[in-house]
Structure formats: C-alpha cells, structure tokens
Amino acid sequence: MNEELDFESLRTGAGIFEVLSKAKALEREGKTILHFEIGQPDFHTPSHVKDAAKQALDDNFTGYVPAAGIRGLREAIQDEIEQTRGFKPSLEQILITPGANPGIYFTLRAIVNKHADEVIFSDPSFPTYGAVLNYLGCAKKPIPLKEENKFRLDPVDIEANISKNTKVVIINSPMNPTGSVMKEDEINRVAELAEEHEFYLLTDEIYSKMTYDQKFHSPSTRDCTKERTVILDGFSKAYNMTGWRLGYAVAPEPIMDRMSLLISTTVSCVASFIQRAAIPALTGPQTDLHNNMKAFRLRRDTIVEGLNSIPGFSCLTPQGAFYTFPNIKQTGMSSKELADFLLTEAGVACLPGTIFGEHGEGYLRFSYATDVSIIQQAIVQVKDALA
Template identity: 45%
Template sequence: MSRLGTETAFEVLAKAQKLEAQGKNIIHLEIGEPDFDTPENIVSAGQQALQDGFTSYNPSPGYGDLRDIVANEISKSRGIEASGENIVITPGGKPIMFFVIMALIERGDEVLYPNPGFPIYESMIEFCGGTAVPMKLHGDKDFNINVEEVRNQITPNTKLMIINSPNNPCGSVIGLEELEELALLAKENDILVLSDEIYIRFLYEGSHQSIAALPGMMDRTIILDGFSKTYAMTGWRIGYGLFPEELVEPVSRLVTNSVSCTASFTQIAAAEALVGSQDRPSAMVEEFKKRRDIVVAGLNSIEGIKCATPKGAFYAFPNIDGTGMSSAEFSNRLLEEAGVAVLAGESFGKYGAGYIRLSFANSTENLQEAISRIKQFLESNYS
C-alpha cells in the first residue's frame, strides 16, 4: 500500500468541509466536478430502469446494447470505425486506467505519463510495480510536451504511453503535429497508448483529434471516456474503454474479478445520455467557456499571477511564482485565510511546482468572489 498514492482534491475537500463546519465560508475550486444536476431525461431513464427491474448482475463488459451505442458515439466523434465488441463498460473512468496498467505492466516495465497530470496515473503505475516516467508539459509551450525529450525517455522497457487531451490540470490540448510524432514513436518502439479523452466535449476552440484515428494506431490505442463530466454523472460511476481486440477479454476478466459488473440501471441511464437530447450538455459547455474567460481575465489582473488560457476541460492552471510563495504555501494559506479552496500544482506531479489548479465548475458569482478574495489575500500580504 505504500506505493499507492491518492487524489489530493479529496483531501483538500475534506479540509475545506471541516472549516465550513466551524462556520467559515468556503468557495470550492478544488474539486473537478460539474456544478450542474444530471439532466432530467437521464435521471428519468435511471429511475424507470430501477422500476423495470434492472437491479441484477449483467455481463462483465457491459450490456451489448450500450456497448454498441458507445461504439457508435466513438466512431462519430473520433472519425474511426469502432465495434461494440471492443467496448468494456466500467464503474467510472478510473477502472480503465487501473485495468489497462494491471493487464499490461510487469515489474520493471516503464510507463510514460503526462506531468503535470492526473495524479492517479502515477499512483497506479507504481502500485502495479511499473516505473512511472514523467513526460514534462512545458508551461512556456502552452503545457505541451517536447517530442525530442520523450524520444530520449524511451527505453526497451517502455511498454505504455498515457496521454490526456484536453489535459487535467492544465487545460492544454495536444496538437495534430505532436500527436503524429507521438504516434510515430509508439509504432517505432512497439508502445501501446492509453488516450484519456474524458474531457473531449469540453473543448473551447478547434476540434478534437484522437491518436486512435491516425494511421496504424487503432490497434495499439486504448481510448478512455465516460459520463461523469459531460453529463454531470460523477456519482453514477460509469465509464468505458475502447480496446484492441486482444485486450477485451483480459480487461473483462479483471472486471469480473474486481467489481463483477457495472450497475445495470446506470447503464440504461448512460444509454439515454448518448442517444437522448444533447441540449443540456451543450449548454453546460457554453457556460463553462464563459466562466473560463472570467477566471483567466481575473487571475491575470492580479499582480504576481500569470494564467494561460485553457483550451479545454474546466480548469485554470496559473503560475504563482510572482507571489513569492510556493504552491503548497499559497494554496494552504488561501484556504485558511481567504476561504478559497484550490490545489497546489505539485498535486499533479513535480513539474506542477509554481502553479495552482482552480476548477471553474462553480457559479459566476462565486468565481468572481474567489478572484476578489485572492486579490485581497495577496494585497494584505504585500501591502
């Protein structure tokens, strides 16, 4: 268990809630969760499924109907030909990460992963006995990688490359040219790719490019996606992966051995999410774009803070070096003294030093108040 990490957002949330219990007003910008309710058509489908008796076990890889619906959605959104036979439904997106790493990585194998990046990548790699090799996302390159650096990190032990676009925590997007270069590295070195695409619908400019759509990559790419972010279904716990044929059975066996299956009624609701009206999810994305602009402009108006404009997801990742504080000191004091909960950049890896992450999954009023509090916090410390 000493090799298993955690997700700091939940630790900060617990600390913030403890302060709230003591009567302190807290603005929550630490947790990556849409502040919208699950759309009513999805809730109704889930309720009806319960009433119709969808409360029993189902096949470990998921219901065939939902797998086909997911494959159709992936085919349309990525421009590839996906089959339901290659889909595995899981209780959330994290199991896809865990099962892929468990299925592929032996002790001594190396896994490339983005840093700053979602902390569970590194945690799961190390827990499974692999060696986590961070691909640095450069702040001066809009938080993109240097392909030559990645090339030099590859060894005969490199078995898997994890990419995440749009990225958590940086909001960066991997461009087509970089994707093509990464695909070439994967093919030249016989590396499989886990492409975490959970935020593809939270893209504020341009269109999504999946590495799976590039020549020769369909058979060496696992796509991770789910419902938590797009459909505000974080508590429903349902996600999915598109796998090369040879990985479907091993991953399905891992599902059988761990969770048996994903809740039946949840799968019925997920099917409605994909085939039903997309008006609410689209409206959510538009609202997040407005909030992004408010947050970025507000942060850049504060002396000592510089914030790049995220192209996707719902996070800002500003540099706070100009404040003279470390990321940990800044985030801790901001919570305790100003009542604004954010995450230190190091929560997302060593290359997050000097940054903090703010989720703009909160109301416009709260975001504006948070900017005001941050400004007052710094002014009170440097006036």
C-alpha cells in the same frame, strides 16, 4: 511483481480529497469557503438520463449483466466512436467500467507486467496515473510539461524518453490539470511513435467533448484501437454524472479480454440500470452539454482575466476541460504554502500544483465548475488576502 506493497505510495492519488476535507472542516467551524478544488461539474445530470434510470428501475432492470457491459450501451458507444473518432470498433473491443478512473488501473494492469516496463506520462498529470504505476511497481518516466509550450505534451520529449523497455505512453488531451489540448500534428506524431516503437498508447479522453476553440483529436484514428491504442472515456464530466460511476474503454481485443476478466473478478459488472440509463446520454439531445460548455467558456474567461489581475499570478487561457493552472512563482510562496494560505485567509479552496507531480511546483489548480459570481468573489478575496 509480488513484493510487499507500500500503501503510502498510493497516497499521491488522495491529495485532492485531503484538501476537500480540510475545506469541509473549516466550514464546520462556521467559515464560508468558495470551492475550486474538486473536478466536478456543478450542473445536474440531464433529465432525460435521470428519467431513463427511473424507468430502468421500474422495469426491474436490476440484475447482474455481462462483465463487459450491456449490449445496448456498447452499441451506443460503437456509434459514438464512429461519429467522434471516425472508425467503428467491434463490440468485443468495448468494455463498460465503473468510471474512467478504474479504467486507468484496469488498462495498466492488463498491459504492464514487469518491473522493468517503463511508462511515460506527463508531470503534472492526473494523480491516478502515478499512483497506479506506484502500485504496479513498474518504472515511471514522467516528462515535465513546459508552460512555454502551453502545457502540451511534446512528442519530441516523448521520443527522447523512449527506450526498449517503453511499454505504455499515457496522454490526456484535453488535460487535467492544465486544460491544455494537444494539436492534431502532435497527436498524430505520438500515434506514429507508438507504431514505430511498438508501445501501447493509453489515451485518457474523459474531456473529449469539452473543448473551446481548439478541436479534440484522438491518436486512436491511426490503428482504430486494433493494435496498441486504448481509449478511456466516460460520462462523469460531459454529462454531469460523476457519482453514477460510469465510463468505458475501447481497446485491442487481447487487452480487452484481460480487462474484462479483471472487471468480472473485482466488480462483477457495472450496475445494470445505470448502464441502461446512459444510452440516451449518448443518443439523446445534447442540449445540456452545449449549454454547459457555453457557461464554462464564460467562467473560463472570467477566471483567467481575474487571475491575471492578481499581483504575482499569470495564467494561460485553457483550451479544454474546466481547469486553470496559474503560475504563482512571482508571489514568492510555494504552491502548498499559497494554497493553504488562500484556504485559511481568503476562504478559497484550490489545489497546489504539486498534487499533480513535482513539476506542478509554482502553480495552483482552480476548477472553475462554479458560478461566475463566485469566481468574481473569489478573485476579490484572494486579492484582499494577498494585499
């Protein structure tokens, strides 16, 4: 895989930041923009986590640490996995990464090594998947998600796309951009398929703590990440720590060994004091998370009701994360046209569904990580602009 890299093929992952910079440019011109484009909680990092970071700095815990991460944090993750997924991985199976996003690259880089290798993932999906697969030059097998199936990836569709070259299947539940959560039997079937057809399963569980009525399930419970499942999770979303750049992977040891080498040659290690500060995020009080999820539920209900009241829009109720993915086909505009129109005419920044794949056409993505009053205001402005 040594062909010249087409850097343009990576731009699929940059669409979100392009919208953000357009919105910022309008703000510099004096316009007021209501923001629904970026997938970032508007809450602050819990104070006990910030205190732990200050303490780690005061303790001069500022040197290099092992590439795989500090033992204390890896032990906390071991317990966390036991409590939330029901099995205890070995410490050697846990790697601290600078966010889940680079974890996607490290995982795929460690597993995929031939052009013929095929990777199955959903369309729409988090843009990094497609961008990394473009970079690796392997075969992409996107599976269109169906609104009739509430945007859940259907194991039947996965099975229909499996070939002898299938190397990895990526799942993301709760999901960005649709907020869908796969059911237990669907998750179990995907894990079963991975075993039957001997492919790897990359399960991006960054929103695992962010569900409403439907429970989170992980396919990792089948092989306990010993054989073929790689879990990616992190601190950005559940603990409001997007800028800290901290995530982790739990993977079979041979894969972990490769990922660890990639970390040590590219980033050396994740910042030591940040790792230490993250321990109480997992082991300390979870009050902030519970309160935030209550707030997110109210915001979700407000935005879903609001979007459904706009002529030409129809919107399912998301079961996890903090995104809605309304169908806007009846407006007669494309996703991009409507997103541009709403930004300039309604002062509302949201994303065209096509940023997440071609089957995102006909949809917009709203990240409702913002106040209920702003959500209500945005709905009024969208209605006025479209009237």
